[in-house]
Amino acid sequence: MNFSGMPITRELKSMNQTEDLFSSEPVSKQKLISLLSVTGLRQAELFEHAARVRSKSVGDIVYFRGLIEFSNKCHKNCYYCGIRAGNTRVVRYDLTDQEILDAAKFALDNKYGSIVLQSGEREDNRFTRRIDRLVQQIVRDTSGRLRITLSCGEQKPDVYRRWFESGAKRYLMRIETSNPVLYSKLHPDDGLHSYKRRMECLQAIKDIGYQSGTGVMIGLPYQTLDDLAGDLLFMKEYDVDMVGMGPYIEHAETPLYHLKDSLLPLRERFDLTLKMISVLRLLMNNVNIAATTALQSIDKMGREKALKAGANVLMPNITPGKFRDSYKLYDNKPCLDENPEDCQSCLEWRVALTGNTIAYDQWGDSRHFLDRNPKEEAPSA
Numbered sequence: 001m002n003f004s005g006m007p008i009t010r011e012l013k014s015m016n017q018t019e020d021l022f023s024s025e026p027v028s029k030q031k032l033i034s035l036l037s038v039t040g041l042r043q044a045e046l047f048e049h050a051a052r053v054r055s056k057s058v059g060d061i062v063y064f065r066g067l068i069e070f071s072n073k074c075h076k077n078c079y080y081c082g083i084r085a086g087n088t089r090v091v092r093y094d095l096t097d098q099e100i101l102d103a104a105k106f107a108l109d110n111k112y113g114s115i116v117l118q119s120g121e122r123e124d125n126r127f128t129r130r131i132d133r134l135v136q137q138i139v140r141d142t143s144g145r146l147r148i149t150l151s152c153g154e155q156k157p158d159v160y161r162r163w164f165e166s167g168a169k170r171y172l173m174r175i176e177t178s179n180p181v182l183y184s185k186l187h188p189d190d191g192l193h194s195y196k197r198r199m200e201c202l203q204a205i206k207d208i209g210y211q212s213g214t215g216v217m218i219g220l221p222y223q224t225l226d227d228l229a230g231d232l233l234f235m236k237e238y239d240v241d242m243v244g245m246g247p248y249i250e251h252a253e254t255p256l257y258h259l260k261d262s263l264l265p266l267r268e269r270f271d272l273t274l275k276m277i278s279v280l281r282l283l284m285n286n287v288n289i290a291a292t293t294a295l296q297s298i299d300k301m302g303r304e305k306a307l308k309a310g311a312n313v314l315m316p317n318i319t320p321g322k323f324r325d326s327y328k329l330y331d332n333k334p335c336l337d338e339n340p341e342d343c344q345s346c347l348e349w350r351v352a353l354t355g356n357t358i359a360y361d362q363w364g365d366s367r368h369f370l371d372r373n374p375k376e377e378a379p380s381a
Contacts, residue, residue, distance in 0.1 A: 027283060032229035035279045036272065043275065050278035050310035057285040058312055062356045063364030064347070065149060065290075066107035066115040066318040069327040070095040074120025076153070077188050080176075080217070082251035082328045083120055089253055091326045095319070097134060103318045104138045107146060110344060111360035114147040116172070116315060121153030128159045132166050139167035147363040149213075154197060157204040164208050171205045172213040172244060173198070177220065178234035179227045186220065186256070202238065211369045213242035213288075218276055219269030220248045221259045228276060236283050241366035242313070243280060243287060246294035247273045249330035270298040274309045281310030286367040288313050297332045303347075307354045313364070316347050 038046055054060075071094045072083045083090055095103075100117070107115045117134070135148055149170035150163060160171065177183050180195040187193035206212045216231045235243060247269035250260050264272070277289055291311040295302030303314060319327065351358050370376060 027233075029226065029229045029233060032232055032279060032283075033225045035282075036225055036228060036275050038275070039271075043271070046275060046278050047309040050281040051308055053285050054281050054310045054312060058288075058367050060356045061312070061359040062307060062351050062354075063114065063288070063313050063359050063362065064112040065313060065315045065364075066103065066110075066112045067118060067315040068095070068100060068103045068115060069118050069317070069319045069323070070100050071119040071122075072323075072327045073122060075123070076121045076192060077190070078176075078193065079186050079188070079255040080220070080248065080251070082253060082330060084254065087253045090328075093323050093326055095323065097130075097137070099320055100134055101137060101141060103320070104142065104146060106318055108142050112146075112316070113360065113362045114149065114364055115318075116149040116151055117168075118151040118172075119153075123153075123155055123159075127152075128155065128162070131168075132162055135163060135166040135168050147365065154201045157208070160201075160204055160210070161208050164210060168210075170211040170213065170242065172215070172242070173202045173205055174215040174244065175199075175202065175234075176215075176217050177223065177227060178216070178231045182220070182222055182227055185222050206239075211241040211366050212238075213244065214238070214240050215244035215246070215290075216276075217248040218245060218273045219264045221256055221263060223248075228272075232276070232280055232283055235280065239368075240284075241287055241369040242289070243284075244290040244292055245273060245276050245280070246292035247298060249294055249297055249332065251328070251330050266298050270295060270302065274305060277306055277311050278309045284368065286371065288364065288366045288368075290315060293317070293333070294330060297330070301350075301353075304350050304354050307351070307356060312356075314347055314351070316344055 035046065072090060073092050073094065074081075074083050074085055077084045077086050104115055115138075117131070131150065131152060135150075138146060138148060144167070147170065148168045149172060150168045151172040153173075175183075175198055176186060183195040183198075202212065202214060214235065216228070218228065247266070248263075249266070250257050250263070263269075273295060280287070280289060289311045290313040291303040291306030293303070293315065295306055299305065307314075348358065365376065
């Protein structure tokens with residue numbers, strides 16, 4: 001299959017570097033490709049400009065989202081993911097309700113203001129009803145002081161609506177790529193993995209009233225700069241409120257692992273991810289953008305560099321430590337041996353290095369969402 005655009009290889013450095021990065025003209029796909037191709041001083045200029053735009057649009061503050069990876073049981077078989085159903089070497093787990101509630105209490109006590117409940121993708125009634133109960137209980141236990149994000153994959157619209165009515169107000173549905181042809185190369189053709197349905201789910205989330213989030217992987221097999229520019233335009237056109245983008249990092253127990261020698265080197269995937277963050281900040285100046293943990297698996301200062309390139313959200317892992325090694329979507333996942341207290345102390349130090357301030361006890365709702373829905377705004381958790 002032929003893809004339009006230049007493949008993401010070392011040759012990206014050979015593209016024209018002379019175009020003005022920050023013109024006020026309408027943004028074209030070619031303009032985005034040019035921005036994603038900058039290197040050296042031009043790349044540093046891009047990061048600095050994105051940081052200034054972020055400071056002006058959403059402030060020099062960083063929001064925490066306490067991440068609870070409550071189950072690694074998944075019914076999907078995505079070719080890139082370490083917890084795919086076909087990986088028989090994974091030790092599967094479900095946190096108990098009490099472990100989840102205890103993690104939420106930790107987030108509340110430590111003034112995170114917000115949590116993310118994340119799991120493998122399942123649609124059975126036992127799973128969806130459990131989410132209902134857990135969200136309702138967290139709202140009761142915290143008197144509504146925690147903003148709840150769900151990242152539990154594709155569901156029927158009535159399930160999304162139930163979860164919203166139970167008290168979850170944000171939903172993250174990563175698309176991984178907005179190119180349907182590339183999407184088909186990353187997923188089996190088995191009736192469970194449909195680009196069309198993924199898009200329908202993202203639309204349902206928006207229609208119900210969630211703050212909607214999505215994200216892509218950078219450096220995937222078969223991916224081009226044209227694809228990534230298309231991803232940025234997709235996020236703009238779909239008008240998402242929050243984004244989580246990270247480098248593709250291969251996992252040895254996945255079908256795509258055999259392509260590892262043909263991929264963009266990790267360092268270049270890292271730099272390209274930072275450029276995606278910066279360009280998105282210029283394209284959508286008031287969305288929430290996460291500095292993802294995958295960046296730190298390549299560069300020890302990866303999340304700090306993402307904050308300095310335009311990101312404004314961090315997701316401290318507050319999953320009980322004994323389970324973290326079993327929620328490995330990719331190899332070399334960092335911070336597996338930290339407890340929640342260690343993770344918080346580490347991130348406080350890291351944020352201080354960037355010159356930003358942690359917004360404790362605040363929901364940190366997307367300014368992009370609040371500008372459309374001013375009645376939803378709350379000053380603190």
